Amino acid sequence: MANEPHFPGFKLPTHPTLKKSRETQGFFTPVEDLIAQVHSVLPMRVLPIIFLPGIMGSNLRMTAERQKQMGRKANIAWRPDSIAEAERLLRGNAAMRQTQLDPQTTEVDVYDPLRNPTGDVNETADTRHDVIKVKHNLPLEVGINSPLLMDDPITARPRKSKAQKARERGWGEVFYKSYQTILEMCEQRLNTAFSGGKLDSWWTNIVNVPPIEWQAHSQPNLSPLDESALRKAVTNCWFPVHAMGYNWLESNRRSGIRVAERINHLIRQYQDQGFRCEKVIIVTHSMGGLVARALIHPKIGNMNEKVLGVVHGVMPAIGAGAAYKRMRCGFEDPGLVSLSPIASVTAKVLGNFGPEVTAVLGNAPGGLELLPSQAYGNNWLRVTHRGKTLKSLPKNADPYEEIYKLRGKWFGLLREEWINPAETEFGSSFENTCAHLDQAKAFHNEIACTYHDNSFAHYGADLKRAAWHKVVWDIAGDAEIANVEALKIVSDDGQGSLCLIAPGVQPSSCAAGPKFMARMQGPCDAGDQTVPLHSAEHQLQSGKFRGVFRQSGYEHQDSYKDDRALRSTLYSLVQIAQRMTWAE
Structure with missing residues (x-):
């Protein structure tokens, strides 16, 4: 794998489940064909990379009852890779969005080819997770080819495509168009760093490159990664990349608990196959960072000892002013800011108008946990007139009481008539939203100081990508x-x-x-168009991070398509992996 000898010939897929990868399946060729078939044997040590997406980054399905109520052929609740589904939501009103995106009737749309839980007798799990409906059906394309993710020979039984193998790792349960690059890069680069004892040429983008090239902050000071350190980190170990979606409508506390259960199951699965798997590394995007902090918290997920380290990407560490703005005014019109096509699709689908967004996030504990927390500070919500500030809140560092739960004030968060447009009998009301806000307040206070000791972070600090701090x-x-x-x-x-x-x-x-x-007013503070530097900087100010990258040039949803974000992530992963001490 990462340090395998170089043998000429046709590489055969590696199967971890076949006698600890000591067995593979080849194929017959004509006697004139002298090309060797090469079997790559996996190391016995396994250090999985777990990717946790951001809000709206996990695909959701609805219950059978809700599907029947809505008269749907299938049970898709949220799948941003599907343009057809996005267009359906775009045409829907606030009541339809509230009904379809209900935290009580949704769950992660995981890949399950045995049960095929698609809600459609004519749709298999493979079809659901293989199709990205742009205008026509196009297959989910895994754009890399390695012994771990390679189509099986046509003679193999059972035969799996590399896309199916990726789906088994959860790649089909997240917003694939947005996260494909980071998933593939981690999978390919960590597992093919050396071949025939020589460093793969791609790693010259990172090895011996000063981290300042990716806008590393001076505190703490980061040294370049040398080849010997990389070799030590990846030798005799393989790094399978898994994606784990979560229900972003539910509280991040609950998501942390559920992700902990999945990671424990994954570790046991590798151990049952005969490998040595003791810990995992977490990579997050946006809200996924809050889930990761819940995951390692001793009173929530309690996984700190099984997590070797965390790479946080564009995390709203203490919330974001954009959450207030969007619940009152909708998501930004892509014509006003330079949003990417991916970002504009997700923004438009959740709602360009305050009533549409409030109908969803006002009933979603997870969404309300993106609002500025008490740690965000005072005076971030302001009312101005003729250049003078007439009012600024909060005054006592409690936006929950001073802004969010205000009743009858025009500048408060909640327009009561926007909360329950579907007129549901139970679960949606001003009082219910206030209860969710109380839970959000408790959650943020609980994780306020929770960061893994072996953590790195990157985030936007770009004035050209202004965000709402104030x-x-x-x-x-x-x-x-x-x-x-x-x-x-x-x-x-x-x-x-x-x-x-x-x-x-x-x-x-x-x-x-x-x-x-x-x-x-429009945003005027440095950030990534969604998370202001003020919030992300909480990570640097905590003094708990081994490395922090304050970057520019990318929009929030598209951060993992930016070269500096990607390279700082790979650098950070190697730095984390170097600290692994294997039990003997």
């Missing part, structure tokens, strides 16, 4: 405002434009009486 409502007009808190909403377009009236003025006389137009 969220500002600006009131236009020259008229004096006697009491900004007492203003009432007459109209709200759901995209950040409000008509407000002074107390005592009847809405019907808005045109004649004093009125004020308030507009949500």
Whole structure:
């Protein structure tokens, strides 16, 4: 594998389940064919890489009851790789989104070819996880070819394609278009670093390259990775890459517990196959970082001793002002900011209007945990008029009580009439959302200081990719405002434009009486268009990270398509792997 001798010939797929990879399946050729068939034998040591995606990055399916209620042929609740499904949600109203994306009736759409839990008798698990519906059916293409992920010979029984093998590792349960690059790069590069004793040429992008090239922060100071350190980290070990989706509508606390169960099962599975598997390495994107912190917390997932280290990518460590903005004003119009096609699809599907987003996230504990937490600090929500700040909140470092649970205040988080457009009898109400907010507050306080000792992070610190640290409502007009808190909403377009009236003025006389137009201001703080540097920087300020990369040039959802993010991740993974001490 990573340090295998180089033999000319046709490489055969490696099967971990066949006598600890000591057995493989070849094929007959004509006697004139003298090309050797090469069998790669896996090392006995296994160090799995576990990828945890961000919010909206895990595919979800709905219960049979909810599928029947919605009159659907199949049980897909969320699958952003499918343009057909995305278009269905785009056409749907807020009530439809609330019904389809209900944390009580959804679960991760895992690959299960034995039971085929697709909700459609004509659709197999392989079809569900193999199809990306752009306009026509196109197969999920694994763009690498290695002994671990290679099509079996046509003579093999049973015969699996490399895409099926990737699906068994969870690659089909995450937003594949967004995460394919990081999954493939980790799988390929960590397992083929050396061949015939020589360093693979790709690694010259990392070996002996100063980490400052990927915008490493000076504290702590990071040294270049040398070839001997890489060789030591990968020799006699293989690194299978797994993706583990989670229900991003549920609380991250619950997701941490469920991911812990899956990792424990995975470790036992490798051990049952005869390999030495003791720990895993976690790589996260965005909200996946919160799940990872729950995963290692002693009172939640309690997996700290089984996790060798964590690489956090673009994590909203203490929340993000964008969560407030999007629940009030919808996701950003891709025409206003340079969102990628992938980012624009996910943004549009969840909602370009506040009522659409609130109908989903207002009922989703996981989504509410992306709001700025108490650690975010004071005075980030502001009301301005003629260049002056009339009000700023929170004052007492408790946005849950001072902003989110406010009732009857035009600048509060929740428009009550937006919470339950489906008019469900149970589970959706202002009071229910407040209960979720209490849980979010407790969760953030619980994980506030929880970071793995062997952690690295990368995140956006780019003024050209501005994000909302401060969220500002600006009131236009020259008229004096006697009491900004007492203003009432007459109209709200759901995209950040409000008509407000002074107390005592009847809405019907808005045109004649004093009125004020308030507009949500654009982002103006460094970040990645979603997570502000202010939040991500909590990782650096914690003093617990072995390396931090403050980067520029990428948008939040697309971060793992950026060369600097990818290379800093591979660098970090090797640094983590070097600290593995195997039990004898």
